[in-house]
Structure formats: C-alpha cells, structure tokens
Amino acid sequence: MALNFPAGAAISGLLLIALLSTSASAxxxxxxxxxxxxFSFFNSLLTSTDLAAEINSRRTITVLAVSNDAVGAITGFSPDVQRRILSVHVILDYFDLDKLQNLNKHSTILTTLFQASGVAEDLAGFLNVTKFGDGRIVFGSAAPGAGVDADLVGSVAARPYNISVLQVSSVIIPPGIASVGDKSPPPAAANAPVSAKVNETAPSKAPSPAADSPVTEAAAPAPATDVPADAPAPADAPAADAPADAPEAESPAADSPKGEADEDANSGGERVVIGAGLGVIVGAVLLASL
Structure with a gap:
C-alpha cells in the first residue's frame, strides 16, 4: 500500500534538512x-574592518589570532591597511594542531584572504609555515625579505573542517603592505628623480658647443683685435713675399730703367763725336778759302 504525503510536508522536510546542514557548517x-x-582587541578589529563578516561567509577557514598584548603593532596604521594586515592572518584552508604537526615538508606555503583580495603584490598574499626539528612551528610572510617569527602558541577553537582559530605570538606584517595599490610616490620621492635627471643632463645641454669645445677654439681664427689694421688679408700674403724670393733676372721692371740710361748715354757720345768731326771739316774749308 503506497503512502501519500502532502506536497507541503515534503517541502517542509527539505527546508528542514537544508537548515540543519547550513547551521552545522556555519x-x-x-x-x-x-x-x-x-583576544578582545583583535576581535574588535575584525569587526571594524568588516573582516568578521567575510570570515563567517567562508566554509573552510583558519584564523591566526593575536592576543591583546601583542596586537599593538597594528594600531598605527589606517583602517584600510589594518584590513590588509588582518587578512594575512586568515588562511583559506583548515589547519588545526594535528594537521600542522603532520606536515610532510619543512616549509609550506599557505594562501591567505589577502591574496584573494586581488591587490596583493609579489608573495605578500601568502604565508610560510615552517616546522622545526624540535616540534616548534613558526609562521611568517612569504614575501621576499620577510622574517618567519610568529610562533604558534596553541589552539583557541576548532570545528573540523570548517574553522580553526590558532594563537600566534606576534602580528605578521608583509614588507610594503602599507603602500599596496598606491602607485604614486610621496611628493619628496617624486621630485628627487626629476631633479637628479636635470642635474645629470644639464652639463651636456646648457653650454654651447661652439663656446666651450676645445676643438672649435683651436680651429677658430684669431680675434680681429690681435691683427694690425693695415695688415694685408691672408690672400695677399704670397704676393707680398714674391719680390723678395723671385730671381733678379726675372724682374723686367728692375732692369728696364738701367738699359734705357745706357742707350741714352751712347747716343749722346756719338752725337759729340759727329759734331766734332763736322767742326774740323768746316774749319779746314774756311782756312783753304783764305
């Protein structure tokens, strides 16, 4: 004989099962x-930065809590930076004491809620958990230059495999996390490279090559003030030197006056002789007529 259940009863049963499973994992x-x-101060920081609601929305999570006497390192930061630092203390997996003690590797990299935020740079969104030979377990940022110095103190609460709350000895602050997402440097840092660049390029751009270049100084002609006013131009220099170096025989201008003087002297002598002869002949004729 088949049993007939009302449709409303079936729906109510499904809702009850869903409610029970949700409450079991919440x-x-x-x-x-x-x-x-x-952990009252740590707890209040989780609430003020809205991280508490995000932790509660996760199905599987591990929180590294810091006691009131060690959480003071966060107080000097802005609320936004506090949220970043606190999100580094939230691991996106379940780790209790037993699971940490049974780690096979000496060091293991764990993903945090800060990595899931999408603003983490380099390895700032990861944690490095190291297990030493003496059983000591230490947490630290996986970012380059960070130390591993937050010792595991003990377990605060555990609900396998949904949430585990572990106490660590100190706050974990990855290097540079305070300036994540801020791409503009502070005013002093922004001006320094510009000034340095100007100083580096000034010597090569400021002077005029014609004024400061030793080569152009050597090739430049001598200043006009150093040359006498009546000095001949460079193009006339060879002409001025030509008479001193030229052979004497090649200078017709120098021999011309001397030749003409000799010719005139010879002509005058011939005229004197002819005149004297004529005078003797005329005198002889006159004597004969007497």
Missing part, C-alpha cells in the same frame, strides 16, 4: 573570540 568568529577576553 560559524561566527566574533562569538568564538568573545569567549576569550585575551
């Missing part, structure tokens, strides 16, 4: 930490 980090007053 967790509240604020309520967990409120049971221990040593």
């Amino acid at each position: 967790h509240n980090i604020t309520r967990i930490l409120s049971n221990n007053p040593d």
Whole structure:
C-alpha cells in the first residue's frame, strides 16, 4: 500500500534538512573570540574592518589570532591597511594542531584572504609555515625579505573542517603592505628623480658647443683685435713675399730703367763725336778759302 504525503510536508522536510546542514557548517568568529577576553582587541578589529563578516561567509577557514598584548603593532596604521594586515592572518584552508604537526615538508606555503583580495603584490598574499626539528612551528610572510617569527602558541577553537582559530605570538606584517595599490610616490620621492635627471643632463645641454669645445677654439681664427689694421688679408700674403724670393733676372721692371740710361748715354757720345768731326771739316774749308 503506497503512502501519500502532502506536497507541503515534503517541502517542509527539505527546508528542514537544508537548515540543519547550513547551521552545522556555519560559524561566527566574533562569538568564538568573545569567549576569550585575551583576544578582545583583535576581535574588535575584525569587526571594524568588516573582516568578521567575510570570515563567517567562508566554509573552510583558519584564523591566526593575536592576543591583546601583542596586537599593538597594528594600531598605527589606517583602517584600510589594518584590513590588509588582518587578512594575512586568515588562511583559506583548515589547519588545526594535528594537521600542522603532520606536515610532510619543512616549509609550506599557505594562501591567505589577502591574496584573494586581488591587490596583493609579489608573495605578500601568502604565508610560510615552517616546522622545526624540535616540534616548534613558526609562521611568517612569504614575501621576499620577510622574517618567519610568529610562533604558534596553541589552539583557541576548532570545528573540523570548517574553522580553526590558532594563537600566534606576534602580528605578521608583509614588507610594503602599507603602500599596496598606491602607485604614486610621496611628493619628496617624486621630485628627487626629476631633479637628479636635470642635474645629470644639464652639463651636456646648457653650454654651447661652439663656446666651450676645445676643438672649435683651436680651429677658430684669431680675434680681429690681435691683427694690425693695415695688415694685408691672408690672400695677399704670397704676393707680398714674391719680390723678395723671385730671381733678379726675372724682374723686367728692375732692369728696364738701367738699359734705357745706357742707350741714352751712347747716343749722346756719338752725337759729340759727329759734331766734332763736322767742326774740323768746316774749319779746314774756311782756312783753304783764305
């Protein structure tokens, strides 16, 4: 004989099952930490930065809590930077004491909520957990230059495999996390490279090559003030030197006056002789007529 259940009863049963499964997996980090007053300041920071709601929305999570006497390193930062630092303390996986003790590797890289934010640079969104031979377990940022110095103190709460709250000895602050997403340098840093660049290029651009170049100084002609006013131009210099170096025989101008003087002297002598002869002949004729 078949049993007929009303449709409303079936729907109510499904809703009850869904409600029970949701309540079984749900967790509240604020309520967990409120049971221990040593984490009251850490708990209030999770609430003020809205990280508590995001932690509660995750199905599987591990929170590295810091006690009131060690959380003071966060207080000097802005709320936005505080959120970044606190999100580094939220691991996107479940790790309790047993799971950490059974790690096969000496060091393991873990993904944090800061990496899921999309603004983490380099390895700032990852944690490095190291297990030493003496059983000591230490957490630290996986970013270059960061130290691994936040010791695991113990377990605060665990609900396998949804949420685990572990206490660490100090705040984990990745290098450069305070300036993540800020691409503009501070005013002093922004002006320094510009000034340095100007100073580097000034010597090559400021002087005029014609004024400062040793080569152009050597090739430039001598200043006009150093040359006498009546000095001949460079093009006339060879003509001025030609008479001193030219052979004497090649200078017709120098021999011309001397030749003409000799010719005139010879002509005058011949005229004197002819005149004297004529005078003798005329005198002889006159004597004969007497």
